[in-house]
Amino acid sequence: MRMLLFLFALLCLLAPARNGFFDEKCSKLNGRCVDSCQKNEELVALCQKSLKCCLTLQPCWTNIND
Template identity: 75%
Template sequence: MRTFLVLFAVCLFLAPARNGFFDERCYRLKGRCVRSCQKNEELVGLCQKSQQCCLILQPCWKS
C-alpha cells in the first residue's frame, strides 16, 4: 500500500511538467493551442487540457 501511495504522489507531481512539455513543443513549431483547428490550419500535435496544436497551412507554389 505504501508503494502505491508513493507512485501516486510521483505521478501527481509529474503531470503538470508533462503537460507543459506539450505546450512548449507546440510553440516551438510556431503553432497555437486551441480546441479545434480552423479550415486553413492543420493539426501538428497535442497540447494540455485536450487541446490541439494547430499550424496555418502554407500554400505550395509551383515553380
C-alpha cells in the same frame, strides 16, 4: 482609494479580451493550442488540457514558367 477602484475596474474590463500573444504556443512556437483547427490549419500535436496544436498551412506555390 480611487486609484485602486480605477485599476480594479480596468482589469475587469480587460479580462475577457483575448490576445493571440497570451495563448499557449506549441510546435516550436509556430503553432497555437486551441479547441479546434480552422480550415487553413492542420493538427500537428496535442497540447495540455486536451487542446489541439494547430499550425497554419503554407500554400504550395508552383512556378508557371517551368
